[in-house]
Each structure stands twice: as structure tokens, then as C-alpha cells.
Amino acid sequence: MKQLLFNKVAIGERLDSLIMDISTTAVITGAMASRDYSPLHHNYHYVTTEAGHRDIFLNTPHQANIFERFLSDWSGSRGRLGRMGFKMKASVYAGDNATIEGEIMESEVDAQGCAWVGLKLSISVGGEVCTECEVRYALPVSNQGNPWARRGEEWQP
Numbered sequence: 740m741k742q743l744l745f746n747k748v749a750i751g752e753r754l755d756s757l758i759m760d761i762s763t764t765a766v767i768t769g770a771m772a773s774r775d776y777s778p779l780h781h782n783y784h785y786v787t788t789e790a791g792h793r794d795i796f797l798n799t800p801h802q803a804n805i806f807e808r809f810l811s812d813w814s815g816s817r818g819r820l821g822r823m824g825f826k827m828k829a830s831v832y833a834g835d836n837a838t839i840e841g842e843i844m845e846s847e848v849d850a851q852g853c854a855w856v857g858l859k860l861s862i863s864v865g866g867e868v869c870t871e872c873e874v875r876y877a878l879p880v881s882n883q884g885n886p887w888a889r890r891g892e893e894w895q896p
Contacts, residue, residue: 742815745846745854745878754813754841754858759805761797763833769801796830806860806872809839817879819886821855821896825872835864851893854880 770780775798778785786792797805803823811818831837845857860872875896877886886894 742817742882743813743878744882744884745848745856745880748843748846748856748878750843750846752843754809754843757809757812757839759837759839761831761833761835761837763795766795766797766801766833769804770798773798773800775800792830792832794832794834796832799827802827802831802862802870805837805839805862806874809841809860810858810874810876813841814876814878817885817887819877821875821877823872823874825860825870827870829864829867829869831862831864831869837869838863848880849895851889851895852880853886853889853893853895854878854884 767781770777777798779790779792780795780798783795786795802825806823806825807820810820839860839862841858841860843856844859846855848854854877856876856878858874858876860874861868862870877889877896879885
């Protein structure tokens with residue numbers, strides 16, 4: 740399995756895009772997995788007649804999971820999420836074809852020797868950015884390094 744090391748990334752580098760077809764089943768199972776039983780994420784009749792949307796749409800935890808999957812696909816299994824914050828600007832609906840993209844904005848090695856990259860990520864549909872995300876993400880500095888082994892004072896996300 741591929742494992743990305745800190746010395747192989749650069750500020751300004753764009754990550755390979757991920758295209759996802761957002762199916763009705765994916766929207767519903769994502770909501771169920773996060774125990775979000777709001778009808779906005781599973782009841783087509785409610786969401787189109789009562790809530791004024793065109794279809795059911797991804798919930799917040801599902802979008803966070805998409806960003807985490809995107810990052811782990813990019814980094815390999817030893818990449819570790821430190822912090823994530825995002826802003827949902829528009830809904831991602833069942834039937835949409837979503838594009839997930841990212842760019843490295845900063846990099847540093849902290850006082851504890853942990854290597855960090857700051858990334859800006861997005862989910863877009865039809866060229867419109869639906870969700871923007873900022874992430875602080877740890878990468879190993881060597882083949883023996885593993886951010887998941889850090890605990891206590893060694894882990895300062």
C-alpha cells in the first residue's frame with residue numbers, strides 16, 4: 740500500500756481529484772450510519788414538498804467522512820487528521836456528481852517532531868463549490884514514522 744511521506748509534498752501542490760456519484764442509497768446509508776434520522780436525508784416527499792429542496796441531500800457527518808476518505812486515499816494509512824473545519828454553502832443532492840479537490844497551503848514540523856500539512860479541500864457539483872474545508876493533517880516523516888503512535892504532548896493538532 741502506498742504511504743506518502745512529508746518530504747514528498749509541497750506547498751501549492753494540488754491533490755488528484757475524486758469524482759463521486761452521489762446515489763440515493765449513499766445519502767440514506769450515510770445518514771443512518773451517523774444516526775441522523777432527519778427526513779431531509781431519507782424522505783423524498785418531505786424534502787421536496789415541505790422543505791423546498793429538489794431531493795434528499797448529504798448530512799454533515801457524511802461530508803466529513805468524504806473529506807477523510809479523500810485524505811486517506813491520498814496519504815496512505817499512516818496519515819492522521821488533526822483538525823477539520825468546514826462550511827457548507829450549498830446542498831449535495833442524491834443524483835449529483837460531486838468532485839472533491841484539495842491543495843496544500845502550508846507545511847511545518849512542530850516542536851515535537853510531528854510533520855503537518857494544512858490543506859484546503861472542497862466538494863463541488865457542476866462547478867459550484869458546495870462545501871469548503873480546511874484541514875491540519877499529519878504525515879509521517881520517514882518510513883518508520885507513524886503519527887498514529889503519537890500520544891499526549893507528542894500530539895498537538
